[in-house]
Amino acid sequence: MRLDSKQSEAAFLNVVKDYTIVAPTIKVGEGRFSDTDIVTYGNVESLSEIVFDGITQFSAKSVLSPIRETLFSYENNNSAKAKDVGVEMKPTIVFLRACDINSVEVLDAMFLKNGGRQDSYFSGRREHVKFFLLECQSPSASCFCVSMGTSTTKNYSVFVRKEENGYAVKINDDAFSKYFSHGTKAEIEPAFVTEDLSPLSIPDSVDNSLFNHEIWKEYSRRCIGCGRCTVSCPTCTCFTMQDVPDAEDQRKTKRQRIWSSCQIKKFSLLAGNHDFRTTNGDKMRYKVLHKIVDFKKKFGFSMCVGCGRCDQVCPEYISMSKCIEKINAISVSDGEQ
Numbered sequence: 001m002r003l004d005s006k007q008s009e010a011a012f013l014n015v016v017k018d019y020t021i022v023a024p025t026i027k028v029g030e031g032r033f034s035d036t037d038i039v040t041y042g043n044v045e046s047l048s049e050i051v052f053d054g055i056t057q058f059s060a061k062s063v064l065s066p067i068r069e070t071l072f073s074y075e076n077n078n079s080a081k082a083k084d085v086g087v088e089m090k091p092t093i094v095f096l097r098a099c100d101i102n103s104v105e106v107l108d109a110m111f112l113k114n115g116g117r118q119d120s121y122f123s124g125r126r127e128h129v130k131f132f133l134l135e136c137q138s139p140s141a142s143c144f145c146v147s148m149g150t151s152t153t154k155n156y157s158v159f160v161r162k163e164e165n166g167y168a169v170k171i172n173d174d175a176f177s178k179y180f181s182h183g184t185k186a187e188i189e190p191a192f193v194t195e196d197l198s199p200l201s202i203p204d205s206v207d208n209s210l211f212n213h214e215i216w217k218e219y220s221r222r223c224i225g226c227g228r229c230t231v232s233c234p235t236c237t238c239f240t241m242q243d244v245p246d247a248e249d250q251r252k253t254k255r256q257r258i259w260s261s262c263q264i265k266k267f268s269l270l271a272g273n274h275d276f277r278t279t280n281g282d283k284m285r286y287k288v289l290h291k292i293v294d295f296k297k298k299f300g301f302s303m304c305v306g307c308g309r310c311d312q313v314c315p316e317y318i319s320m321s322k323c324i325e326k327i328n329a330i331s332v333s334d335g336e337q
């Protein structure tokens, strides 16, 4: 289906009546450096607000897993029962690239298929969210989605491509056909990236000797434990809990789940004052091996989708892809011995 600019905006206005739309958009003056803009996820109300060719440094995972969410509230007397807050959410469309649509499969595994019990807060949101596909015509320097097997997807409701005089649309979900009925029929297929600029080999398994390998020392020296890599990652789900007194009624308290990071100080501190990952090298090892080896052992696919965001945002220029290269080189040479 092809629609000219007028038809496209009219169709989109009807979609906006029924759905909240979250897509990459420009935030003026909110860039990393003063007086710069940033392309990041936000609510949009017209197609013209969507940035089709920019890369976002942060993902849209907060749509499904909010940065801070209240799980339940309780009154501060022993007889009172906790009151489940539940999930209220308008149907939502999120514009995602193929790697990010694949990252939702990781979130599904973590929240819905982990430990034999579904996370009802996540599932309450998940059932309200649909995905529109954004195309990647060429890879960026930090992407390695082809190496991770996440460069393509069929899991989208609608694919939208911006063209010179309008938009090309491919509809996979009949629920959206009514919005785009005024266009001209055309066979539209999304293009996917077929080769990374720096292809990686991902090791199938690693030897236990990697645990104490000297490569981690560099990360202890270099990493500052800021957690920025994990905040930007579409598949990181570490959280902490806080009991927050209700500002208006001091007899009430809210139990909140808040994003945290395996990379920050004391995240692994246990009762009894035992911290089993103390150096930043230990934390890097945990993160990287979870992303490419340990999660895969449990769920059959890697946790890392190769979006390259962690490489882009790290203030110490630490590279996930370079670390994977090092691990692979060690695994290959161990295998040859």
Ligand code: SF4
Residues within 6 Å of the ligand: 229, 232, 233, 234, 235, 236, 291, 303, 304, 305, 306, 307, 308, 309, 310, 311, 320
């Ligand atoms: S670890 Fe880095 S490259 Fe992999 S999914 Fe997370 S942010 Fe993207």
Ligand code: SF4
Residues within 6 Å of the ligand: 222, 223, 224, 225, 226, 227, 228, 229, 230, 263, 313, 314, 315, 316, 317, 318
């Ligand atoms: S790897 Fe970089 S972004 Fe991640 S915690 Fe260390 S310094 Fe921060």
